[in-house]
Amino acid sequence: MNKILLTILFLILFSACQCPISTVQNTKNPKKLKVYLKSKYSWKKEAAIESVGKYIVKELVDQVIALALNKNEFWWVRASAVTTLAKLELEKSIPALIKIAENDSNINIRLRAIEALSKFKKTHVSDFLRLLLKKENTKIIQYAVIAALDRENENDKRE
Numbered sequence: 001m002n003k004i005l006l007t008i009l010f011l012i013l014f015s016a017c018q019c020p021i022s023t024v025q026n027t028k029n030p031k032k033l034k035v036y037l038k039s040k041y042s043w044k045k046e047a048a049i050e051s052v053g054k055y056i057v058k059e060l061v062d063q064v065i066a067l068a069l070n071k072n073e074f075w076w077v078r079a080s081a082v083t084t085l086a087k088l089e090l091e092k093s094i095p096a097l098i099k100i101a102e103n104d105s106n107i108n109i110r111l112r113a114i115e116a117l118s119k120f121k122k123t124h125v126s127d128f129l130r131l132l133l134k135k136e137n138t139k140i141i142q143y144a145v146i147a148a149l150d151r152e153n154e155n156d157k158r159e
Helices: 002-015 021-025 030-037 042-054 058-069 075-088 091-103 107-117 123-135 139-158
Strands: none
Touching: 021 042, 030 042, 030 058, 042 058, 042 075, 058 075, 058 091, 075 091, 075 107, 091 107, 091 123, 107 123, 107 139, 123 139
């Protein structure tokens, strides 16, 4: 009897969910995505960020950058934002990615930002990576920067 009541209660609560994650993930409408990016629920923000990258909704990049830089945001939201910025490869995201690579409290997010920066063929990005390599004490960050610079050199040789 208790199992049946728990199942019914679960179904009622689950069906009361206003917006299933697939609805957010499959949204192409910038107005709806903007609302989801401002949601109080981190899962909606993360799904909206992924949609911005998936459907290349460039007019929402500023909101994605703001979420990536927001240290009060959950780490998985910031990580998703950095991944989306890497996918979009827009120059306007470079300053944010540099700041994240240098200062984020989560090392995994820093690593994603370094990888994202390696996609840009800009002198100031290369200069930043070399400077970061010199001043960084964390070995895994140093290895990531070396790998990013190696990828950059490989790409230069191919061209």
